[in-house]
Amino acid sequence: MKKSHALGLAAVAASAALISACSAPATSGSPAASSGGDGPFTIGVSNAFVASEYRTQMIDAIEQTFDEYKAEGVVDKLVMENADADVNGQIQQIRNLINQGVDAIIVDPNSATALSAVFDEAISQGITVIAIDQAVDSPDVLNVGISQQDLGAASAEWFASAVGDGASIVTVEGAAGNPATDARWAGAEPVFAEHNIEVLTHGDGGWDQATGQTVATDLLATYPNVDGIWTYDGMAQGVLRAVEAADKTDSVTVGGEARVGFLRMWTDLVDSGSDFASVGVINPPGTGATALHFAINLLQGKELDQSKVTDGHSIILPLDTPVTNDNLADTWAGVSDQADTYVLDSILSADEVAQYFQ
Amino acid sequence: MTTPPQTTVGAIRDGSWQRYLTFSLSTWVTIGLLIVVTALNVALQPTFFTTYSLTSNFATFAPLVFAAVAQAVVVIGGGLDLSIGSIVALASVVALTVMDGEPSRVAIGVLAAIVTGVIAGAINGFIVGVIRLQPLIATFATNSVFAGAALVVLPKPGGMVPSTMTTGYRSLVIGIPVSVLIVVLAIVLYWLLSRTRLMRHIRAVGGDRSAAFASLVPVVRVQMASYIVAGAFAGLAALAILANTGSGDPFVGSSMALDSIAAVVLGGIALAGGRGSGIGAVAGAIILAMVSTVLSFMGVPTTWRQLASGVIIVAAIALSVVMSRKDQR
Numbered sequence: 001m002k003k004s005h006a007l008g009l010a011a012v013a014a015s016a017a018l019i020s021a022c023s024a025p026a027t028s029g030s031p032a033a034s035s036g037g038d039g040p041f042t043i044g045v046s047n048a049f050v051a052s053e054y055r056t057q058m059i060d061a062i063e064q065t066f067d068e069y070k071a072e073g074v075v076d077k078l079v080m081e082n083a084d085a086d087v088n089g090q091i092q093q094i095r096n097l098i099n100q101g102v103d104a105i106i107v108d109p110n111s112a113t114a115l116s117a118v119f120d121e122a123i124s125q126g127i128t129v130i131a132i133d134q135a136v137d138s139p140d141v142l143n144v145g146i147s148q149q150d151l152g153a154a155s156a157e158w159f160a161s162a163v164g165d166g167a168s169i170v171t172v173e174g175a176a177g178n179p180a181t182d183a184r185w186a187g188a189e190p191v192f193a194e195h196n197i198e199v200l201t202h203g204d205g206g207w208d209q210a211t212g213q214t215v216a217t218d219l220l221a222t223y224p225n226v227d228g229i230w231t232y233d234g235m236a237q238g239v240l241r242a243v244e245a246a247d248k249t250d251s252v253t254v255g256g257e258a259r260v261g262f263l264r265m266w267t268d269l270v271d272s273g274s275d276f277a278s279v280g281v282i283n284p285p286g287t288g289a290t291a292l293h294f295a296i297n298l299l300q301g302k303e304l305d306q307s308k309v310t311d312g313h314s315i316i317l318p319l320d321t322p323v324t325n326d327n328l329a330d331t332w333a334g335v336s337d338q339a340d341t342y343v344l345d346s347i348l349s350a351d352e353v354a355q356y357f358q
Numbered sequence: 359m360t361t362p363p364q365t366t367v368g369a370i371r372d373g374s375w376q377r378y379l380t381f382s383l384s385t386w387v388t389i390g391l392l393i394v395v396t397a398l399n400v401a402l403q404p405t406f407f408t409t410y411s412l413t414s415n416f417a418t419f420a421p422l423v424f425a426a427v428a429q430a431v432v433v434i435g436g437g438l439d440l441s442i443g444s445i446v447a448l449a450s451v452v453a454l455t456v457m458d459g460e461p462s463r464v465a466i467g468v469l470a471a472i473v474t475g476v477i478a479g480a481i482n483g484f485i486v487g488v489i490r491l492q493p494l495i496a497t498f499a500t501n502s503v504f505a506g507a508a509l510v511v512l513p514k515p516g517g518m519v520p521s522t523m524t525t526g527y528r529s530l531v532i533g534i535p536v537s538v539l540i541v542v543l544a545i546v547l548y549w550l551l552s553r554t555r556l557m558r559h560i561r562a563v564g565g566d567r568s569a570a571f572a573s574l575v576p577v578v579r580v581q582m583a584s585y586i587v588a589g590a591f592a593g594l595a596a597l598a599i600l601a602n603t604g605s606g607d608p609f610v611g612s613s614m615a616l617d618s619i620a621a622v623v624l625g626g627i628a629l630a631g632g633r634g635s636g637i638g639a640v641a642g643a644i645i646l647a648m649v650s651t652v653l654s655f656m657g658v659p660t661t662w663r664q665l666a667s668g669v670i671i672v673a674a675i676a677l678s679v680v681m682s683r684k685d686q687r
Contacts, residue, residue, distance in 0.1 A: 050661075082660040087515070087607050088421060088599055092647075095414045096654040099403055111515045114605035117524045121414065178514070 040076035041299050043292065044097030046107040047082045048090040053341035054285050055108065058133070061289035061347055062106065074296060087114040094118045097127075104128040104295040106288060112136050112179060128298045130291045134179060135314060142298070143314040144291040148180045151232070151281050152187030154319055155255055158279040159188075159230050160195040162253045167227035168198045169253075170219045172205040172212050172235050184232065192230075200226065205235030209261075212238030220246045228253035233283055233343070237262040240278075249276045258282040258323050261340030267332050270325065280323035286347035287317065293353035302357040315356060320346050385638065388626045391674060392641050395648045402655035409535065413528055415651070416537035417602050421446070422643040423544050424595035425614045426621035428588040430639035431551070433622050435584035436564035436631030437486055437493040441478070442592055443614035444504035447607075449474040449596035451512035454606035459518035467520075471600075472593035478504055479589020483582030501615065508608040517606040527601035540598060541640065544591075548636035551587065560584045565632025620671050621646050646671070 045062055047055055059082060069075045079100050081093035090110050097105050098121060105122055109115050109131050119138045122129050128142075135143040163169060169192075174181035185202075192199060200223055205212035212235025219229065220242060229252060231239045236257035243252050249269060256262055256278035269276040294315065298304075310316050323331050323344070335342060368374075400406045406415075425442050432439045449471040457467035478500070485496045529536050551557050559580040562570040571577045599610055618639075619629075625642030627634025649670055653663045 080660055081654065083663055086610050086612055087603050087605075088418075088610055089613070091602060092418045092650065095418060096651060098414070099405060099411055099651075100655065101405070111603075111605060111607060113516055113518070114603040114607055117528070117602070117604040121410070121528070125410065 039074050039103075039299065040070075041074065041103040041296070042077045042079065042101060043075055043295060044079045044094075044100070044102035044105045045081065045288075046090060046093040046097060046105060048085040048087075048093060048110045049108070050082060050084055053339075054283075054343055057343055057345065058108065058285040058288040061286045061345070062292055065289040065292045065347065069292070069296060085110075087111050090115060091118045094122060098122050098125060102127060103299055104130065106130050106132060106291050106295060108133045108288070109136050128295055130295055130298075132287045132291045139313050141313060142294065142304075143311075144294055144317065145287050145315075146283060146317045146319055147187075148183035148283075149187035150316075150319055151283060152184030153191055154187075154322060155184075155232055155279055155281045156188035156191035156230065158322065158324065159228065159253065159255050160191055160197055162277060162279075163197065163228040165195045166197070167195075168200055168223075168225070169228045169230055170200050170203060170223055170226050172203040172215050172219070172229055172231040172239050174207045174232075174234060175204055176202075178207075188230065199230075205231065205238070207234035209235060209238035209241075211235070213242045214238075216242035217245070220248065220252070226252060228255075230255045231257075232281070233257035233259060236278075236280075237265065237340075240265055249274055254278055256280040256323070258344035259340070260335050260338045260342045260344075263323065263328070263332050263335065264340065266328060270328065277325045280344070282320045282322065282344045282346065284317075284320070284346045285343055286345040290317065290348040290353060293348060293350050294356070296350075297353060297357050305356055305358050308356050317348070320344075385626055387674075387677065388624065388638050388641050388645075391624065391645050395645050395652060398652050399648050399655070402652060409530065413530075413535035413537050415647075416535060416541050417527060419644050419647045420537055420540050420544075420598040421595045421602065421611075422614065422617055422621065422647055423541050423640050424591050424598060425611075425618040426625065426639040426643035427544055427548050427636045428591035428595065429615075429618035429622050430548075430625065430627055430634065430636040431557075431560065431591065432493075432584050432588045433619075433627055433629060434557075434564050434631060434634055434636075435560040435581060436567060437581065437584060438497065438619070438629070439482060439585065439588055440494065440497040440615045441482060441501035441504055442588070442595075442618050443611035444501050444508060445475055445478040445589055445592040446596045446599065446611040446614055447609065448478060448504045448508040448511070449593045450600050450610060451508050451606050451608050453593075453596060454517045454519060454600060455511055457520055459520055461520040461522040464520050464523055467523075467600075468597060471596045472590050475589035475591070475593030475596065476586050477589070479586040479592070480582065482589070483585030486585065487578045487581035505608075512606050512608045515605065515607040515609070519600045519604045519606070521604075523597075523601045524604040527598075541644075544594070545637055545640055547591075547594075548640070552635065556580070556583055556587075561632055563631075617646060618643070624671070624674055 043066060047059060049055055066075060066078045079097055079102055081096055085093060087110050094105060095118065105127055107129065112134060115136065116138045119129050119141050123140045130142045130144055132145050173185060203215040203219055205215055212231065216229055216239040229239050232255055236255060240254050240262065243249055243254055256266065258280035262280065266278055335344065405411050425446060428442055429439055452474045453467040453471035456470040457463045482497055482500055485491050486493050527536055531539060559575045562575050563577050563580050567577060621642035622639050624645050625638030627638055649667050653666055658666055
């Protein structure tokens with residue numbers, strides 16, 4: 001079954017351009033249809049949540065990489081569907097892209113399952129679909145991104161060694177029921193169990209600094225003797241503020257995030273002679289741009305190296321080296337002029353992405 | 359009847375604000391808008407009449423079309439329903455849970471969605487008709503209740519809609535897309551409803567409550583019935599959403615209450631009640647959905663699109679006020 005999915009994907013990839021040329025009525029408005037598999041290609045992007053710096057950075061990176069390809073004549077048009085919408089609205093976004101004759105769609109999906117039917121509509125018209133940031137279930141859609149579970153595990157590994165075996169901790173996580181939150185905990189749980197670390201309670205930080213700060217303040221009041229608060233990007237700066245306000249930066253370990261605001265507080269603490277230590281595992285918004293490289297390769301008819309594909313339709317990007325006290329100074333020097341909301345980023349180069357293809 | 363001087367807050371509290379909104383678009387304006395927006399869409403999208411485009415466009419319209427008809431029935435009856443969106447969400451997650459992905463349970467799922475809508479509508483109708491709370495405030499409150507109930511039924515997005523529903527929704531019957539037929543069904547259902555005594559009573563109550571009461575119209579029962587009928591249509595909207603998405607989501611439909619009200623106004627229904635037709639609301643919903651497609655094809659940046667579609671709706675409503683003032687002269 002899985003193998004046939006993989007074959008299906010390869011077939012889609014190889015025939016994408018061919019089919020888009022054949023289905024002339026659907027793509028007659030697009031120059032790509034007339035010039036076949038050689039491009040220039042039209043790329044569509046669907047993002048249905050805009051009120052987030054992470055997503056803004058993601059879209060900016062896609063636009064930048066697109067401009068590079070455009071200068072080479074590989075692509076001609078970028079169609080953006082970038083506005084807050086529920087799943088029904090995102091379905092309309094994707095249909096708008098299909099009706100505008102795009103050759104590939106890069107989507108940051110609102111749901112792992114609710115877009116399956118509209119993805120099938122796109123794929124049946126020969127459009128290459130790539131999901132970023134959140135993996136989808138559709139076997140014919142290529143998922144490109146880091147593993148949120150690996151991110152949780154990497155952060156928990158550092159955290160466990162910092163608090164020590166047998167410690168008591170609390171957590172401030174994203175939001176119960178949210179896929180990334182669940183996946184990160186799935187990665188962290190076995191690590192904590194292995195080190196006999198007792199998790200006293202789980203807090204919901206709502207992926208939001210202010211909420212994270214409130215929740216952490218309450219947790220510190222309820223559990224004054226905790227050894228650490230495990231948290232991650234979205235809430236870590238808020239949690240650190242709460243720990244600072246309680247004057248406990250030396251006794252409570254705080255999981256960190258790879259964002260400039262947090263790195264600034266972290267650097268200030270270290271500079272002031274504190275023993276404060278933390279970790280920031282990078283969840284790069286640039287994945288969108290990396291996905292564009294994948295899209296171009298697929299549109300040009302290249303085939304994925306199946307040994308690098310997980311589950312038949314997922315590319316798991318390796319995690320970058322996390323920020324720790326060892327490399328904090330160097331990392332900080334590189335991003336200190338960015339806004340507090342900037343997320344440390346990485347985009348695979350076209351050459352690096354080419355390694356994933358035969 | 360002697361009424362004390364009105365304050366804005368007082369008008370909202372006792373609901374009399376709605377009586378000032380007597381304007382409505384003439385049918386010709388609605389038809390004109392529909393023609394203009396369709397012509398623009400066809401001009402901008404050469405593929406408009408391909409099977410895929412028709413199927414997918416109407417598949418996108420259908421949920422809002424049913425929600426707009428639901429809102430139309432309530433508004434014609436002199437009420438307002440801000441909870442339409444969360445009734446749709448609740449009915450969709452209940453139906454999804456009942457069907458559990460089994461094609462054999464589609465019929466039960468359809469029934470479950472409609473019954474859920476009817477129950478939610480009955481709750482609204484009871485609060486507005488019997489307890490006599492103002493519709494704006496009552497349905498604003500029940501909106502949270504139904505949205506919360508949807509979260510209890512399905513705490514996070516997921517689940518599978520039977521594949522027969524999702525594929526059926528995208529298929530053709532004698533060359534006509536099923537999604538087109540579903541929109542036609544909404545029109546036929548409203549047309550049948552409009553020929554019943556109930557709908558005549560709803561219209562009478564919406565037009566002049568006291569006069570209707572004096573003419574022995576069972577005002578309270580009729581008002582309740584208008585919300586119940588709206589609930590049933592919201593249940594149908596929920597089924598269209600399920601068929602469209604293929605999965606459940608307790609947060610779906612959050613923009614539907616305001617969109618349905620906009621559709622009702624664009625469709626020539628007076629918010630003061632008593633005037634207009636659900637078929638106009640269908641046209642209003644299609645206009646609204648097409649505006650978004652047209653803006654997309656015009657290459658209006660998405661950051662501007664919400665603003666642009668808001669301005670277009672306000673302009674259409676302003677046009678209707680101007681037209682109705684001319685009529686009165």
